[in-house]
Amino acid sequence: MISEASVVIIGGxxxxxxxxxxxxxxxxxxxxxxxxxxxxxxxxxxxGGGIRQQWTSPMNVRLAMRSVELFERFKSDVGMDIxxxxxxxxxxxxxxKEIEEFKRNVKMQREEGLNVExxxxxxxxxKFPFMNLEGVKGGTWCPTDGHANPQIANIAxxxxxxxxxxxxxxxxxVESIDTQNGKIIGVQTSKGYVKTNVVVNAAGGFSHEIxxxxxxxxxxxxxxxxxxxxxxxxxxxxPMVISFQNNYYVRQTxxxxxxxxxxxxxxxxxxxxxHTVEFLEEMAPKMVHDFxxxxxxxxVRQWSGAYNVSPDAQPIIDEARNxxxxxxxxxxxxxxxxxAPAVGEAVAEMIVYxxxxxxxxxxxxxxxxxxxxEKEHNVV
Amino acid sequence: xxxxxxxxxxxxxxxxxxxxxxxxxxxxxxLLDENDTLGGQLVxxxxxxxxxxxxxxxxxxxxxxxxxxxxxxxxSNIKVETSATVIGIYPNKTIVYAKNGKEFKVTxxxxxxxxxxxxxxxxxxxxxxxxxxxxxxxxxxxxxxGVIPGKRxxxxxxxxxxxILAYQLIQAGVEVRGIVEAIGKIGGYAVHxxxxxxxxxxxxxxxxxxxxxxxxxxxxxxxxxxxxxxKPIPGTEEEKVVDTICVSVGLxxxxxxxxxxxCEVEYIPQLGGYVPVRNEKMQTTNPDVFIAGDLxxxxxxxxxxxxxxIAALEIARILNGxxxxxxxxEEIKTLSLFRSGPxxxxxxxxxxxxxxxxxxxxxxxxxxxxxxxxxxxxxxVDCTEEIPCNSCEAVCPFEAxxxxxxxxxxxxxxxxxxxxxxxxxxxxxxxxxxxxxxxVEKSKALVGIPYELLPLPEKGEKxxxxxxxxxxxxxAIVKRVVKYPNKTNxxxxxxxxxxxxxxxxxxxxxxxxxxxxxxxEVTLSEIERAIDSGIVDFEELKRLTRVTMGPCGGxxxxxxxxxxxxxxxxxxISKLSRGTSRPPVKPVEFSLFTKNGDPK
Numbered sequence: 012m013i014s015e016a017s018v019v020i021i022g023g024x025x026x027x028x029x030x031x032x033x034x035x036x037x038x039x040x041x042x043x044x045x046x047x048x049x050x051x052x053x054x055x056x057x058x059g060g061g062i063r064q065q066w067t068s069p070m071n072v073r074l075a076m077r078s079v080e081l082f083e084r085f086k087s088d089v090g091m092d093i094x095x096x097x098x099x100x101x102x103x104x105x106x107x108k109e110i111e112e113f114k115r116n117v118k119m120q121r122e123e124g125l126n127v128e129x130x131x132x133x134x135x136x137x138k139f140p141f142m143n144l145e146g147v148k149g150g151t152w153c154p155t156d157g158h159a160n161p162q163i164a165n166i167a168x169x170x171x172x173x174x175x176x177x178x179x180x181x182x183x184x185v186e187s188i189d190t191q192n193g194k195i196i197g198v199q200t201s202k203g204y205v206k207t208n209v210v211v212n213a214a215g216g217f218s219h220e221i222x223x224x225x226x227x228x229x230x231x232x233x234x235x236x237x238x239x240x241x242x243x244x245x246x247x248x249x250p251m252v253i254s255f256q257n258n259y260y261v262r263q264t265x266x267x268x269x270x271x272x273x274x275x276x277x278x279x280x281x282x283x284x285x286h287t288v289e290f291l292e293e294m295a296p297k298m299v300h301d302f303x304x305x306x307x308x309x310x311v312r313q314w315s316g317a318y319n320v321s322p323d324a325q326p327i328i329d330e331a332r333n334x335x336x337x338x339x340x341x342x343x344x345x346x347x348x349x350x351a352p353a354v355g356e357a358v359a360e361m362i363v364y365x366x367x368x369x370x371x372x373x374x375x376x377x378x379x380x381x382x383x384x385e386k387e388h389n390v391v
Numbered sequence: 392x393x394x395x396x397x398x399x400x401x402x403x404x405x406x407x408x409x410x411x412x413x414x415x416x417x418x419x420x421x422l423l424d425e426n427d428t429l430g431g432q433l434v435x436x437x438x439x440x441x442x443x444x445x446x447x448x449x450x451x452x453x454x455x456x457x458x459x460x461x462x463x464x465x466x467s468n469i470k471v472e473t474s475a476t477v478i479g480i481y482p483n484k485t486i487v488y489a490k491n492g493k494e495f496k497v498t499x500x501x502x503x504x505x506x507x508x509x510x511x512x513x514x515x516x517x518x519x520x521x522x523x524x525x526x527x528x529x530x531x532x533x534x535x536x537g538v539i540p541g542k543r544x545x546x547x548x549x550x551x552x553x554x555i556l557a558y559q560l561i562q563a564g565v566e567v568r569g570i571v572e573a574i575g576k577i578g579g580y581a582v583h584x585x586x587x588x589x590x591x592x593x594x595x596x597x598x599x600x601x602x603x604x605x606x607x608x609x610x611x612x613x614x615x616x617x618x619x620x621x622k623p624i625p626g627t628e629e630e631k632v633v634d635t636i637c638v639s640v641g642l643x644x645x646x647x648x649x650x651x652x653x654c655e656v657e658y659i660p661q662l663g664g665y666v667p668v669r670n671e672k673m674q675t676t677n678p679d680v681f682i683a684g685d686l687x688x689x690x691x692x693x694x695x696x697x698x699x700x701i702a703a704l705e706i707a708r709i710l711n712g713x714x715x716x717x718x719x720x721e722e723i724k725t726l727s728l729f730r731s732g733p734x735x736x737x738x739x740x741x742x743x744x745x746x747x748x749x750x751x752x753x754x755x756x757x758x759x760x761x762x763x764x765x766x767x768x769x770x771x772v773d774c775t776e777e778i779p780c781n782s783c784e785a786v787c788p789f790e791a792x793x794x795x796x797x798x799x800x801x802x803x804x805x806x807x808x809x810x811x812x813x814x815x816x817x818x819x820x821x822x823x824x825x826x827x828x829x830x831v832e833k834s835k836a837l838v839g840i841p842y843e844l845l846p847l848p849e850k851g852e853k854x855x856x857x858x859x860x861x862x863x864x865x866x867a868i869v870k871r872v873v874k875y876p877n878k879t880n881x882x883x884x885x886x887x888x889x890x891x892x893x894x895x896x897x898x899x900x901x902x903x904x905x906x907x908x909x910x911x912e913v914t915l916s917e918i919e920r921a922i923d924s925g926i927v928d929f930e931e932l933k934r935l936t937r938v939t940m941g942p943c944g945g946x947x948x949x950x951x952x953x954x955x956x957x958x959x960x961x962x963x964i965s966k967l968s969r970g971t972s973r974p975p976v977k978p979v980e981f982s983l984f985t986k987n988g989d990p991k
Contacts, residue, residue: 295984309978
């Protein structure tokens, strides 16, 4: 372990490793990443793996579109096949009110340059004849949305940054952050002390706790979301399908298994990563109803991960007011994986240039919560 | 025309022992056999025989033939005619046989027919293609003449012959792609089946061959699952790339000569088909004609030899008036003992039809596999099926193995007496015994594996250790190779202690990498490559390669993966993280959760 780092990144998930990857690309030396467990042990390794650009907030749309550009180049940029497929996203609408909302979203998204359209029930049925579309009025469809294997993506970043000279310390937890006169001077870890003036909080489910270590009160909290995977079968479903009404998302991985989840009614708060049978009992009937072929499909495993939630369900990417060079990229509210390539680029630019150049992300700052909160709606 | 007190037709185990017994009781006899050497099926049996140690147990078949041949040549009362094909039995007790293109005639006072059996056929499409063989034919070509008729074999039938043939083919260095068995359980002895399973040969139960594929000769076979009426289930067909198909679906007695000799014949399927009616002393409905061996019931060489002896003793008693009733009854008792175990239930049911009843010994003791005291070099006996055999008990110099009165009982080891000499390992005909010694401090285990393949590995060589299904478990280092005169050598390997109860076989590393995780088809070399690229955390290895992430949830391969990781990193398995167990422990359908079964 190096005793002095130019940048310390707390968290070896997709956000932390993406930031480290982009810093290394800029030629920044002596970057040190601290991961308290193994790579992809946190939310990244537990997430659904969707890559979606259809959001209700223009900022999220822009960030996701930039990420898709980077995901398309991921294999050559980072050096590993991450099972990326642009299979599209199908968002289902059941009521006239929902259709009206979807229309407004499509209009905004198209203004941002996204290739997205509204589909009728019949158009959906033609595309996906194996679905039971009873009650579905229509939906939105973006063919350049997609999905990838988040675990392999995280490991790909980790292996790439090690090759590029970044120090990656797994199984090493951060115990405290030393500040002096509003400046960072070092970080105490379970494996020793490292001097540094720049710290990035990319701690996902633990972002609030890591914030408090430097005296920064970040308005995030974590809640448990459950997920399951089935046996692997022949490929039939290209897109991620989301039903806000029925409260589920589902995709078929390149490997053939189906990955799916929902928002529990009263999700456990914090980083409780247990599992409930109610989750299976709630998922099974609606999935079998909407995808009748799943009736005899076998569930292989269930697990859970933490959504690190912000007040408006959008990420908080900023530098602390009271501690200089304490940067955080947190509160992704369940959508960190898909935004990671663009966020890594933006945060690296913030560190190197003092502000993000490729994209203007100033409205993701922490000060926005002083005003009225405009919440992202498209969250499962 | 020459006349003999007794003529024996058929020089297999029953006929040879019959002739020897007759000779030793002073009965001059002629032994006729159509092959150029005596021995019958024994000459192609390269495996060790089961049975009572007094009856050639743990001696290889061809060696039994040699021993019997020697006894015959030393007995002046026996005249042997080989290459002599009996073509018929004619009135006035006249036997006509052909030899060297000439006709010969002899007469007899008493006749002992031991013509044995032939292989049953199985009708399937293209069964006339070159490359379809009877299992016995392949054994003859391979073990008698040194010719292997193919490179990739499919065997139909999992009786002892099919199982033994599979083993012999592997010893000869060819590939056995599988054994298909029509019924739901393996026909032959469990120890024979285990022997080939751990060499990686799959035994497919409830399967049959649908057809052979090929133009000029066999180039493949279509097999399929069958229903309870033995009909192939559509959609379950599967193609096996093989160039030889061996049919081994059982034997049927050769009863023609017995019929011509005036013996009544009955169809008794439990005994193998049409068999001559006979009494306990092997006398048929024609009082001058006796039978023994597979002709009387399809069994194996040991019972054939005892039957031959009983028949010969009875003939000698009638001819000479010798007072040998007791001797005959002793042999009948011995034979009954052989047939008293659960594996002989079919034979007992068949003999019942002749009014010959053999009590199934109810108190056959079956014991599980004993582990013994950890840390001591000792024999582990994996022999849990009741078969008539006591060779381990008989050879143990320290009386540490106990079988008891009934040789169908399974062995019990007294580990206070076991010295780890391994004599039983090399004697066991089923290769069901191996040596084990754990070194808890060093986290290593020494496993001594009976090994009958060539070439032998050498000390220090790196091998693959395999489990009971022939799947890779871990790497192994050869510590010692002990050669034995009976050619069952013992290879001692060192493995991590965690696998001491899993490893049962050893093989040379292959270029093709074995699957470690069969659910996700992850190979050993993929795992090693990932570790070499810096993924040394089990959790990361799992996510990158998908190993342990399939439907079995890692039950089959997690320990193997941890073993590889431990070997590559030097971190003991106990110190590695092993992931979190998540429900469902076994895959369940979504439909399970669509109806709640809780009482309302």
